[in-house]
Amino acid sequence: MSDGTASNREPANTREAIMYATYDALHEHGYAGLSISRIADEGDLSKSTFYHHFDDKEDLLLSFADFTIAQFGRGFEVESTGDPVEDLYAFLNFALGTHPIARDRPDSVERMGVWIELRSQAIHDPAFAEKFTETTEKYVENLTDIIAAGIEQGVFEDVEAEKTARFLLTTVDGAILELTTRTDDTRPVVWEKMDEYIRTHIVRDELDVDEYAFDDNFESADDAA
Amino acid sequence: MSDGTASNREPANTREAIMYATYDALHEHGYAGLSISRIADEGDLSKSTFYHHFDDKEDLLLSFADFTIAQFGRGFEVESTGDPVEDLYAFLNFALGTHPIARDRPDSVERMGVWIELRSQAIHDPAFAEKFTETTEKYVENLTDIIAAGIEQGVFEDVEAEKTARFLLTTVDGAILELTTRTDDTRPVVWEKMDEYIRTHIVRDELDVDEYAFDDNFESADDAA
Numbered sequence: 001m002s003d004g005t006a007s008n009r010e011p012a013n014t015r016e017a018i019m020y021a022t023y024d025a026l027h028e029h030g031y032a033g034l035s036i037s038r039i040a041d042e043g044d045l046s047k048s049t050f051y052h053h054f055d056d057k058e059d060l061l062l063s064f065a066d067f068t069i070a071q072f073g074r075g076f077e078v079e080s081t082g083d084p085v086e087d088l089y090a091f092l093n094f095a096l097g098t099h100p101i102a103r104d105r106p107d108s109v110e111r112m113g114v115w116i117e118l119r120s121q122a123i124h125d126p127a128f129a130e131k132f133t134e135t136t137e138k139y140v141e142n143l144t145d146i147i148a149a150g151i152e153q154g155v156f157e158d159v160e161a162e163k164t165a166r167f168l169l170t171t172v173d174g175a176i177l178e179l180t181t182r183t184d185d186t187r188p189v190v191w192e193k194m195d196e197y198i199r200t201h202i203v204r205d206e207l208d209v210d211e212y213a214f215d216d217n218f219e220s221a222d223d224a225a
Numbered sequence: 226m227s228d229g230t231a232s233n234r235e236p237a238n239t240r241e242a243i244m245y246a247t248y249d250a251l252h253e254h255g256y257a258g259l260s261i262s263r264i265a266d267e268g269d270l271s272k273s274t275f276y277h278h279f280d281d282k283e284d285l286l287l288s289f290a291d292f293t294i295a296q297f298g299r300g301f302e303v304e305s306t307g308d309p310v311e312d313l314y315a316f317l318n319f320a321l322g323t324h325p326i327a328r329d330r331p332d333s334v335e336r337m338g339v340w341i342e343l344r345s346q347a348i349h350d351p352a353f354a355e356k357f358t359e360t361t362e363k364y365v366e367n368l369t370d371i372i373a374a375g376i377e378q379g380v381f382e383d384v385e386a387e388k389t390a391r392f393l394l395t396t397v398d399g400a401i402l403e404l405t406t407r408t409d410d411t412r413p414v415v416w417e418k419m420d421e422y423i424r425t426h427i428v429r430d431e432l433d434v435d436e437y438a439f440d441d442n443f444e445s446a447d448d449a450a
Binding site: 029030031032033034113116117119120121122123124125126128129130132133136163164166167169170171172173174175177178180181182183184186189190192193194197200201 | 254255256257258259338341342344345346347348349350351353354355357358361388389391392394395396397398399400402403405406407408409411414415417418419422425426
């Protein structure tokens with residue numbers, strides 16, 4: 001059982017209860033060890049309840065991917081402050097799980113593990129590959145919009161907005177893969193270099209970005225890991 | 226059965242035959258669908274042969290991780306040319322599977338899929354996490370050595386060698402995750418921006434790196450995907 005996630009949630013209906021139980025079973029046993037029985041155990045649900053809502057395990061897991069993507073996506077829905085520099089830093093720190101709001105969640109790293117676990121199903125399952133392509137494209141669009149707004153307002157250099165967004169998000173993807181599959185947290189160094197890239201390549205020289213840079217953003221993340 | 230890999234190999238002994246059969250079964254069925262029976266089927270081997278060599282599936286898969294890491298690692302053993310610029314480009318293109326030698330292998334993307342599949346086991350299995358931490362640290366060391374040699378020889382700017390190596394390899398990790406879990410190949414854009422980063426941050430301004438930049442490095446990679 002995952003203590004971190006159980007605390008903040010109260011399922012609205014049986015379907016949602018199944019989603020939470022799937023999360024717990026996946027976190028506990030991994031994808032390879034996942035079974036309807038184990039999910040039922042986690043959620044104190046009967047197996048017949050599952051088959052009332054889902055055709056089979058594949059059907060359940062595709063729905064669970066949607067559920068996870070929607071939950072994860074909330075972290076990327078940064079309401080624009082009107083300041084592209086602030087938006088850029090907020091977006092990337094949400095993505096890396098180092099934003100002050102994200103790091104207050106003790107299950108931040110655990111949720112990224114479930115994300116990678118689901119995403120790796122795309123290696124063999126085209127339905128998952130399509131889902132994750134569509135989802136990650138949406139993140140690219142969101143970040144492209146922030147960068148384009150900065151260029152428009154004259155606070156960013158005239159960079160290629162979409163390509164720059166893709167480069168940054170690929171680095172974020174790598175950081176999440178490393179965070180969930182290594183024994184240490186590589187994000188402090190990655191963030192330091194990414195911050196340097198933002199200051200030298202994206203933000204105009206004369207701007208001071210220190211107030212947005214979350215210099216202390218890894219202290220709490222380390223505690224949570 | 227994976228046609229791409231079967232062609233180039235002739236197992237030296239039963240243990241190696243089991244490794245190739247595991248590769249095929251993993252590529253075909255994914256980690257979640259992996260069983261000793263399926264591996265035996267792929268390799269025309271009896272189940273008793275397995276238990277002669279391995280205690281159980283976990284034992285087999287940890288050995289398979291070593292085998293895969295060793296095979297993958299060969300791609301990173303770029304013999305130094307004495308020119309750090311050439312070494313840097315060769316190393317990164319090997320890592321991304323876009324080096325002329327790597328892209329002649331039709332199974333380059335498939336092998337990266339098996340790599341991510343194995344690596345994602347580290348989310349739940351500390352033995353895998355330790356193995357992949359140790360392995361990826363070795364890549365960091367190799368790339369750090371190349372960057373340090375470039376600084377030493379005065380062809381690179383005085384960057385922080387190890388941190389720069391980590392940043393580049395995290396981006397490579399993200400590119401491999403995306404390549405294996407999306408329906409498209411994001412490497413051309415990532416490479417374009419990484420190349421720009423190398424030219425503006427690492428290599429000294431006056432040097433012309435065009436001859437090492439593998440401008441055509443994605444044509445064959447696309448064909449292979």
